[in-house]
Amino acid sequence: MAFRDCLISAVDQGALSREEAAELQARFDEQFAQARLSLGDDAAAAAAKDALAAELRYEAAETRRRVLLQDGARARNAEYLQGYRDAKGRPDIFSAALNLLEHYGYAGTSSVAGRAKAITSLAHGAMADVLSTFRRDFATGARRNRPMVDDVVRGLFGEETTPEAKALSGAIGETFELLRQRFNAAGGAIGKLEKWGLPQGHDAAALLQAGREPWKDFVRPLLDRERMRDPLSGGTMTEARLEASLDHVFDTITTDGWAHRAPTMQARGRGSLASQRADHRFLVFKDADAWLSYDREFGHGDPIRSVFEHVNGMSADIATMEILGPNPGAMVEWMKQVVTAEAAKAVAGKPSLYNAGAKTAEGIAEKLNYLGYRIDSVYQYVRGRQVVSSAVAAGFGDVRNVLTSAVLGSASITAAATDPFIDAAARFLSGLPMGGALGAVLHTGRRGTREEAVRSGILLDDFVHIMQDEARWAGTLGGREWSRWLADRTVTWSGLAPMTQARKHVFAREFEATLADQAGRRFDELPRPLRDTMAGYGIDATDWDVMRSVEMHRPKPGSAGFLRPIDVAGLADAPALPKVQQLLGIDATDQALARDQAAAGARRVAEKYLEMILGQTERAVPEGTVRAKSVVGGAAPRGTAAGELLQGVLQFKTFSLSFTTLQLEAIMREVGVSKPRGAAYAGGLALGLTIAGALAIQLKAIANGKDPQPMDDPRFWIQALGTGGGFGIMGDYMFADVNRLGQSLGEQIAGPTIGAGSDALKLTIGNAQELVQGKPTHAGREVVGAIGRYTPVLSSLWPIRAAYRRVFLDQLQYLLDPEASKNFSEQQSRLRRETGQEMFWEPGDLAPRRGPRLERALHR
Structure with missing residues (x-):
């Protein structure tokens, strides 16, 4: 019986739906069309049936495995959602759902965002020499030791190379393999390929620009046909099959797979996350030179970027699947419905896990649709929002990058003044020693100290945001390479990026040192703030016993020790293995299995530890939380005018939003523990930041050629509170109708992108209208003003901005x-x-007439 007739019979008998039959027929037709290139019709039909049957058997087994993993994740998450309590002991299922996506303590569990960072950190720690070798140059931003990159690629392909490159490629290969195994354990299905090399990125625009046949002519001689397997027969690729397959690859890349999808009545999403990386990595290159040649022409042109995009992406996927299951989209939908249903119970006056607070039934009902929207928007930001149009996203990204370069060149002054006080507050909350932060920051700028931090498993921002899509206080940037370079170099040359990284390393190392000092104590003997911080990330007494069983790391003999996360992760390879097995309750009958279980358990404890360090570091050095970012942008996709304008509204406000939300959360928690303690925390933070804001205002004034402001004016201290309290640019509006960019408060709230557009309209259409009406235009002055506001680097970099003006x-x-x-x-x-x-450097003067009068700060 023909395959089509079999399907018709199955539909008539009710064994298959019409949609299922249509899907199977489409898959059979594809297999049949490929087989006909080398086989006759009858043989092709038989081969297509066999291949489809094998696929269905494999898919059935994988489906059963993923269903079990998904059910396990749902059971764990249901238990957490039902058991979570807020600072006052009340159930709060909505906050619990958000905690599973992102949190910074007080949650008692891991989050998708936090675990992703932890997995990434351990992977980077294992490749510390790679990070050190290929770090970027301070002056140019170019990757150092670029000639060695090709040698590392050769090592990844198993070719002869230099000893140094072989060691680096070995570390990369081991990390790739560990991530592959863990991805599969979480529900994925990536096969192991010998001499695989590294992932090959494809630039769809470059393929389209070259054209189908020129692309095929270019890639064909680079491929190793002997190692490429026919997906139908499993044998060596024939000429005909290779040509058809290359056509299939070209269409898949340039249409995002739509060229091979049959239209159905169901929405097309990306489907299960577990299946998205389960490709056969079909193109197999002959050798490293072939891969490099293709990468230069149709890929990224930067193998190190390919390495870290793969590591970072795999880490994020693993964290997402481990917490939300192999199909996280379905889990998020389930959480949305669970939370909404609980809120609906509260509206109906029934027992509910929804924390209504002071809201009435009408108020809760008003939020029913918002709850699911909010959960979805946070998830979209955690996973990376869809890009509708890459051209639109790149264009708006370029604008944001230029604005970042034109505005943030003096942000390091504010950061230098305020960060020590924010750091002290985070230390207070975390239970860390309060002193020595400033000196440690200066010390951590040394290369040796930085590398120690990275080796211990602490993130290095250059390799987290490998495409440089994030900048402190600027938020998500995007854009093309030239504009990303402008933004990145501005925040680097101003000192903001180095200072931010240094403070992160200092805070993280302080955590490691503090826990090393406390290693002799049981969990219930730890200081309460430290113990509460650990519990907030799900670290319990058993985890602590595993952590403190590690041998402390001492960079120099006799020096103070550090309890490093990467050492905890490696406990299964150390003499402490039997103790770890005992602590984790692992049956050691099967030694090989027990070792694997102990390794996974130790790594999981290390990741909790890292999640805590990185989470509390965000409190010490705020950059931008997902929850804060998603408040404005919501679930709006990137690459649309609306989505990009919303992103522009958020620019330069990420720090303020994150800082405010994290501090409000901390104050509420501290008040819940003790009202006097909470009041002391809030008052001390406000006082410290006001003093820091005052210092920042005065330093910026001097950098701009002005005398310090008189501090006997109450308005100055209000401005200082606004500046030091995280509002930054908003402090400019305290006593003026426009800010330092020459924009009104309304324009600044709308965002610098809209403000720049408004300035462009005033400069062009506005002047034209004034000219027609016979009014003075002041066009020359406005042109100079626009140049002064929007010139990258020169108009904002604090050491030179006054001279430039x-x-x-x-x-x-x-x-x-x-x-x-x-x-x-x-x-x-x-x-x-x-x-x-x-002004001590008056407008129009080529040089200052005098120095700043510091005594002016005391009185008018």
């Missing part, structure tokens, strides 16, 4: 603005009127 912009204004002298005089009068300041 006085030596170049002011002289340009003399040429373009007939009333330049009058305008300069008005600037000084306005400054004197609003803040009581004078």
